[in-house]
Amino acid sequence: MxxxxxxxxxxxxxxxxxxxxxxxxxxxLVPGDPVRIMYAQSQSTGxxxxxxxxxxLGLDQPIYIQYLNYMNNVLHGNLGKTIRGEQPVLDLLxxxxxxxxxxxxxxxxxxxxxxxxxxxxSAYFRGTWFDTLGMGVAIAGIAMPSFWxxxxxxxxxxxxxxxxxxxxxxxASLILPALTLGLVSAAVLARLTRSSMLDVxxxxxxxxxxxxxxxxxxxxARHALKNSLIPIITMLGLQVAYxxxxxxxxxxxxxWNGVGRLAVQAILQRDFPLIQGFVLLFAVIVIGVTLxxxxxxxxxxxRIRYES
Numbered sequence: 001m002x003x004x005x006x007x008x009x010x011x012x013x014x015x016x017x018x019x020x021x022x023x024x025x026x027x028x029l030v031p032g033d034p035v036r037i038m039y040a041q042s043q044s045t046g047x048x049x050x051x052x053x054x055x056x057l058g059l060d061q062p063i064y065i066q067y068l069n070y071m072n073n074v075l076h077g078n079l080g081k082t083i084r085g086e087q088p089v090l091d092l093l094x095x096x097x098x099x100x101x102x103x104x105x106x107x108x109x110x111x112x113x114x115x116x117x118x119x120x121x122s123a124y125f126r127g128t129w130f131d132t133l134g135m136g137v138a139i140a141g142i143a144m145p146s147f148w149x150x151x152x153x154x155x156x157x158x159x160x161x162x163x164x165x166x167x168x169x170x171x172a173s174l175i176l177p178a179l180t181l182g183l184v185s186a187a188v189l190a191r192l193t194r195s196s197m198l199d200v201x202x203x204x205x206x207x208x209x210x211x212x213x214x215x216x217x218x219x220x221a222r223h224a225l226k227n228s229l230i231p232i233i234t235m236l237g238l239q240v241a242y243x244x245x246x247x248x249x250x251x252x253x254x255x256w257n258g259v260g261r262l263a264v265q266a267i268l269q270r271d272f273p274l275i276q277g278f279v280l281l282f283a284v285i286v287i288g289v290t291l292x293x294x295x296x297x298x299x300x301x302x303r304i305r306y307e308s
Contacts, residue, residue, distance in 0.1 A: 005291070005295065008291050008294060009291065012287040012288075012290075012291065015283065015287060016280065016283055016284065016287065019279060019280065019283045020067075020070070020071065020074070020276070020280060021067070023275065023276050023279045023280070024063070024066070024067045024070065024276065025063070027270075027272050027275055027276065028063055070273075070276065074280070077090075078090070079093070079273060079276070079277040079280070080273035080276075080277070081273060082266075082271050082273060082274050083269070083270075083271045083272065083273065083274075084269055084271060089273050089274050089276075089277040090277065092262065092274070092277075093259060093262070093277055093278065093281055096257060096258050096259045096261075096262050097258075097259050097281070099169055099256060099257055099258040099259075100244070100247055100251070100258035100259045100260060102174065103174065103177055103178060103181065103247055103250070103251070103256060103258055104181070104240065104243045104244060104247060106174055106178035106182070107177075107178045107179075107180075107181035107182035107185065107243050108182065108185070108236070108239070108240065108243065109178075109182070110178055110179060110181075110182025110183065110185075110186060111182045111183075111185035111186040111189050111236075111239060112189070112236070114182070114183065114186040114190075115138075115185065115186030115187065115188070115189030115190040115193065116189060116190070116193050116232070118134040118137070118138065118186070118190040118193075118194075119134075119138075119189060119190040119191065119192065119193025119194040119196075119197065120193055120194075120197060120225070121134070122134040122135060122190065122194045123193070123194045123195075123197030123198050123201060124197070124201075124220070126198065131194075134190060134194075135190070135191065135194070137187070137190075138186075138187040138188075138190040138191050139187070139191075140187070141183055141184055141186065141187025141188075141190075142184070142187045142188060142191075144184065146180055146181060146184050146246050146249055146250060147249050147250070147253055149180050149183060149184065150176070150177065150180035150249075150250055150253040150254065151253065153176050153179060153180055154166060154176060154253070154254070157176060158176065164176050166254075166255075167254050167255030167256070169256055169257045173254065173256070174256075176254060177250045177251070177253070177254040177256050180250050180253070180254075181243050181246050181247060181250050182243075184246070185239040185242060185243060188235065188239065189232070189235060189236070189239065192231060192232060192235050193228070193232055196228035196231045196232060197224060197225070197228050199228070200224050200227045200228045201224055203227075233293055233296055234293065236293070237289055237290055237292075237293035240286070240289045241286045241289065241290075244260075244282055244285060244286065245282075247259075247260040248260035248261075248263055248264060252264050259278060259281065259282075262274070262278070263275070263278040266278060
């Protein structure tokens, strides 16, 4: 198990290195000079001042030199400073990251409770009206874009009913963005839970457990649900990565002050260090979640053993 974790950690580090190369190349392919964008509203700035600022930021150097300088900073725990405002990128990301983590955790809770519940009962009541209704809602949820769902929820519950604030950062402001981000994942999780549960319910050991006189709730919890968790855990790991990406859209729809909203501002301003820091941070989180899911397999099902 230890050797397996070490191999996965090394693979994660290699993935992070590839991510740094990819984002460093891609940001230079995007049209627009960050210095010219920063001084776009200034009428008194001349070409000499712009070039001087580019030299100060190192943007006049070849791309590979800029990349080597960036990697040197990363290895020393420094993600650089923002082009606009010259704030430390790491401090800025860490300031916004807790809001994004809270939003993602709330959305994951919504997905597990609603999606897992619908999938579980749809499998148990297979072929009934509940199964048909639950899977119909799940298909509609998968087909609906998160930004459109967010606008609908905002229109009905904020504008028309006035139950929740339109935007902001707080407990009341968390409910709608968490629902927006979580309901789409709940739809995916509902279909997978139903499929996994149906496979388990058809197994011989389920009939044996019932024949031994075990109570139905105990049979469902100890045998059915537990043995269907492996594909569900896999999907949850993938959904965390999806939620982190979806948070970029949802945070901007609801003015939630998280890392995703900061990333959009960085892209519009062509703030290269902030964009690189954002992508690197999200890559670290996704790789960490993937490794945690692999370790959780052995906890849920002791029959799983990783070769050393």
